[in-house]
Amino acid sequence: MSSDDAGSPAPEGWRPPYLGCFLALVLIGVGGAYAFKQANSTGRSDSQLSASQEPRVTRQGALSVSFSAQGALYLVDEVGQPWRVRSGVPQKTIVTKARGPYDAAAATPVSAVLVREGGGLDVLNLRSGEAVGVEHDELSFTLCALAEEREAFVVSYAVASVTSDSVFYTSGVPELPSWTRSSGRGVCRSLALSDDLVAAGSAQGHVTLLDRASGGVVRTLRAPGRSEAVVALAFHPDGTRIAAALEKGFVIWSVKDEVPALVSQVFTSRLTAIGLSEGSLLAVGTAGGDLSLFDLGSPQTELRTFSLDLRGESIVEPRPVRSIAFSGLKVAWAIGDRFCTYEFPVDPSPAGGR
Numbered sequence: 001m002s003s004d005d006a007g008s009p010a011p012e013g014w015r016p017p018y019l020g021c022f023l024a025l026v027l028i029g030v031g032g033a034y035a036f037k038q039a040n041s042t043g044r045s046d047s048q049l050s051a052s053q054e055p056r057v058t059r060q061g062a063l064s065v066s067f068s069a070q071g072a073l074y075l076v077d078e079v080g081q082p083w084r085v086r087s088g089v090p091q092k093t094i095v096t097k098a099r100g101p102y103d104a105a106a107a108t109p110v111s112a113v114l115v116r117e118g119g120g121l122d123v124l125n126l127r128s129g130e131a132v133g134v135e136h137d138e139l140s141f142t143l144c145a146l147a148e149e150r151e152a153f154v155v156s157y158a159v160a161s162v163t164s165d166s167v168f169y170t171s172g173v174p175e176l177p178s179w180t181r182s183s184g185r186g187v188c189r190s191l192a193l194s195d196d197l198v199a200a201g202s203a204q205g206h207v208t209l210l211d212r213a214s215g216g217v218v219r220t221l222r223a224p225g226r227s228e229a230v231v232a233l234a235f236h237p238d239g240t241r242i243a244a245a246l247e248k249g250f251v252i253w254s255v256k257d258e259v260p261a262l263v264s265q266v267f268t269s270r271l272t273a274i275g276l277s278e279g280s281l282l283a284v285g286t287a288g289g290d291l292s293l294f295d296l297g298s299p300q301t302e303l304r305t306f307s308l309d310l311r312g313e314s315i316v317e318p319r320p321v322r323s324i325a326f327s328g329l330k331v332a333w334a335i336g337d338r339f340c341t342y343e344f345p346v347d348p349s350p351a352g353g354r
Contacts, residue, residue: 185206
């Protein structure tokens with residue numbers, strides 16, 4: 001048993017669900033039937049890229065996906081229920097005392113911050129199932145970002161509403177103050193946290209970096225000539241770079257430089273999510289459920305694109321990518337009523353595998 005398994009409680013009242021396992025396998029088979037069309041523009045051989053492999057598609061709603069330090073995949077659904085994915089099959093880890101349904105979530109395998117429909121938010125301990133903090137029932141939040149979790153269950157998070165330019169941040173430590181600050185650049189559309197910074201993306205294309213300790217403005221970032229809303233943000237795991245998904249492209253900055261390190265070409269599809277791996281991979285998701293991967297060393301060329309094929313479905317609705325997570329060469333993303341996983345057999349960047 002891995003250390004990660006040891007830390008996950010068994011589902012309450014769990015019994016070997018033979019019929020349930022059979023139905024789950026059938027369900028995964030149905031989900032897998034929604035194949036992805038793939039594009040390969042790296043110039044590397046198909047044997048290196050294993051282009052015949054498709055992502056695993058599982059019909060299970062997910063607001064947020066995340067990996068543990070050991071590489072185990074977790075997700076939180078729209079009612080605040082955490083799931084551990086084992087061999088592609090989602091299993092409940094514990095029954096929570098959540099008060100969903102929720103509009104948005106930011107989660108790790110240990111904790112989650114979830115924005116409730118109609119106002120307020122819940123902070124959940126996903127090991128015990130307890131709601132450890134309920135804040136601002138009278139306010140209507142639409143965005144949230146989660147910074148970290150520790151053994152003592154100290155959770156830092158930021159929340160905002162798309163009707164305001166104010167950002168609320170709490171460190172989760174009673175001795176340290178919480179703060180509310182204006183981004184000063186219009187209503188917030190996205191949030192992200194690093195060890196030192198809170199990033200707020202505006203509807204006018206600005207990214208304001210705020211100091212986590214004081215709430216003071218560190219700097220304001222903007223891509224020249226781009227004014228689309230910043231719909232998603234992601235810090236590199238080392239905290240030195242930040243990536244912003246605009247409605248029609250993405251931008252990357254060093255957190256210490258107002259001049260963009262790169263600006264992508266214009267996309268034809270509206271972007272909804274962005275993620276950065278510990279290495280050099282960047283992923284963006286679209287409102288139509290597509291996922292495109294890029295190498296930061298050659299960002300103008302897509303390494304791979306996965307396009308959800310909805311042919312044969314009785315009801316075709318927009319399925320935006322809600323969340324993206326990396327662990328090594330594994331990537332996971334949530335698409336409305338399903339989530340997807342893919343593992344590269346080799347490093348897919350042009351430099352990888354040479």
